[in-house]
Amino acid sequence: MLGNPIRDRRAERREATRAEILDAAWEMVRSEGLAGLALRDLARKVGMQAPSLYSYFDSKHAIYDAMFAQGARAYLERESLIPTTGDALTDLRAGLRSFIGFCTEDPARYQLLFQRTIPGFEPTPETFAIAVAGLERLKDRLAGIGVTDPRSVDLLTAIGTGITDQQISNDPGGGRWSRLVDDAAEMFCNHMNATPNPPRRNRK
Amino acid sequence: MLGNPIRDRRAERREATRAEILDAAWEMVRSEGLAGLALRDLARKVGMQAPSLYSYFDSKHAIYDAMFAQGARAYLERESLIPTTGDALTDLRAGLRSFIGFCTEDPARYQLLFQRTIPGFEPTPETFAIAVAGLERLKDRLAGIGVTDPRSVDLLTAIGTGITDQQISNDPGGGRWSRLVDDAAEMFCNHMNATPNPPRRNRK
DNA sequence: GTCTATATTTGGATAGAC
DNA sequence: GTCTATCCAAATATAGAC
Numbered sequence: 226m227l228g229n230p231i232r233d234r235r236a237e238r239r240e241a242t243r244a245e246i247l248d249a250a251w252e253m254v255r256s257e258g259l260a261g262l263a264l265r266d267l268a269r270k271v272g273m274q275a276p277s278l279y280s281y282f283d284s285k286h287a288i289y290d291a292m293f294a295q296g297a298r299a300y301l302e303r304e305s306l307i308p309t310t311g312d313a314l315t316d317l318r319a320g321l322r323s324f325i326g327f328c329t330e331d332p333a334r335y336q337l338l339f340q341r342t343i344p345g346f347e348p349t350p351e352t353f354a355i356a357v358a359g360l361e362r363l364k365d366r367l368a369g370i371g372v373t374d375p376r377s378v379d380l381l382t383a384i385g386t387g388i389t390d391q392q393i394s395n396d397p398g399g400g401r402w403s404r405l406v407d408d409a410a411e412m413f414c415n416h417m418n419a420t421p422n423p424p425r426r427n428r429k
Numbered sequence: 430m431l432g433n434p435i436r437d438r439r440a441e442r443r444e445a446t447r448a449e450i451l452d453a454a455w456e457m458v459r460s461e462g463l464a465g466l467a468l469r470d471l472a473r474k475v476g477m478q479a480p481s482l483y484s485y486f487d488s489k490h491a492i493y494d495a496m497f498a499q500g501a502r503a504y505l506e507r508e509s510l511i512p513t514t515g516d517a518l519t520d521l522r523a524g525l526r527s528f529i530g531f532c533t534e535d536p537a538r539y540q541l542l543f544q545r546t547i548p549g550f551e552p553t554p555e556t557f558a559i560a561v562a563g564l565e566r567l568k569d570r571l572a573g574i575g576v577t578d579p580r581s582v583d584l585l586t587a588i589g590t591g592i593t594d595q596q597i598s599n600d601p602g603g604g605r606w607s608r609l610v611d612d613a614a615e616m617f618c619n620h621m622n623a624t625p626n627p628p629r630r631n632r633k
Numbered sequence: 634g635t636c637t638a639t640a641t642t643t644g645g646a647t648a649g650a651c
Numbered sequence: 652g653t654c655t656a657t658c659c660a661a662a663t664a665t666a667g668a669c
Contacts, residue, residue: 467661467662467663468662468663468664469661469662469663479662479663479664480664480665480666483664483665488663488664489662489663
């Protein structure tokens with residue numbers, strides 16, 4: 226396989242420029258906050274005038290959408306890199322650690338993917354599907370460890386986002402909450418073992 | 430005590446108008462989102478033109494600040510209403526329930542108080558002190574139950590905000606996560622009992 | 634204290650020449 | 652595809668009359 230004899234160089238260049246714009250946009254939201262993304266400044270950053278951006282994206286929301294897709298793909302990839310051993314505690318730890326690491330290493334991305342903070346923005350269905358696939362994979366992984374009760378899944382996601390949230394908003398760049406990851410995994414694991422799968426009512 | 434013989438009716442009226450403005454502002458942020466507060470609309474809502482607001486507040490941030498103060502006072506009050514029995518599990522449940530209820534019953538207030546989402550806004554020191562007092566009271570209450578290890582306190586706040594966050598952003602108005610409150614309290618309580626106070630290193 | 638009028642800024646988006 | 656020029660809208664804030 227030698228590649229197509231005729232490459233669409235124009236499309237390639239266009240794609241490269243789109244990527245460059247998105248990279249610059251990520252830089253901006255990381256330093257200015259998600260809402261602080263201004264097309265003028267973004268254009269300047271890649272050596273253009275603002276209207277030129279419209280050759281590459283239909284609107285500002287289209288840029289957010291493309292960023293969302295990149296973020297969701299990154300999550301999907303990260304999720305599939307999590308090692309599994311079959312031991313519940315070990316795997317829970319690894320999973321939580323991965324999730325919290327992914328979120329705290331780029332708070333702007335976390336905000337874009339997991340919180341609803343941009344006024345009129347919602348990802349397109351195609352883009353959102355990527356995120357759904359990521360959560361699906363998470364659920365599968367949990368099921369492999371024996372976490373099948375939806376309530377337990379919900380509790381675990383709450384723990385993950387809770388640590389993440391506190392870390393980001395009260396100790397940005399630090400590790401005060403991230404460090405609790407192993408404790409949290411252990412706590413959740415014990416809880417799981419104490420309350421077997423089909424959730425019983427009236428347990429005291 | 431018959432009250433001051435000379436009341437400052439002018440100051441009273443002014444204070445009443447300020448309160449009216451703040452009430453209207455709360456209504457707006459609840460329906461439009463925190464960032465959606467527009468002075469024009471706010472003024473209309475209380476039967477004024479926008480510039481007239483400046484007779485009552487120096488700036489938009491001053492309005493946010495006053496709202497923050499109200500929210501923090503409400504939290505403080507709520508915190509002191511939490512019944513304590515001395516039984517750790519019972520009291521943890523009540524506390525978590527109260528916190529999550531407080532947050533989910535008014536997501537805009539939660540966003541204002543506990544997340545940093547308004548671009549340039551930070552509460553003034555005097556206002557922030559109210560919030561600090563609330564958290565101080567929370568810490569005292571936990572200490573009364575035996576939760577003194579700072580890591581445990583952090584873990585517990587993470588659980589509380591995690592449930593809150595998931596509830597607000599993924600099931601607004603519902604109870605999918607709020608309902609996990611008792612489970613969470615039990616889980617945390619067991620964890621606490623399993624790991625006595627001075628946190629041991631190298632526990633497996 | 635409230636109004637009208639206006640300044641100022643900012644940002645997204647479009648038209649049309651080149 | 653990129654630019655200049657421009658439009659339009661929204662929003663905070665100020666000046667000054669009444």
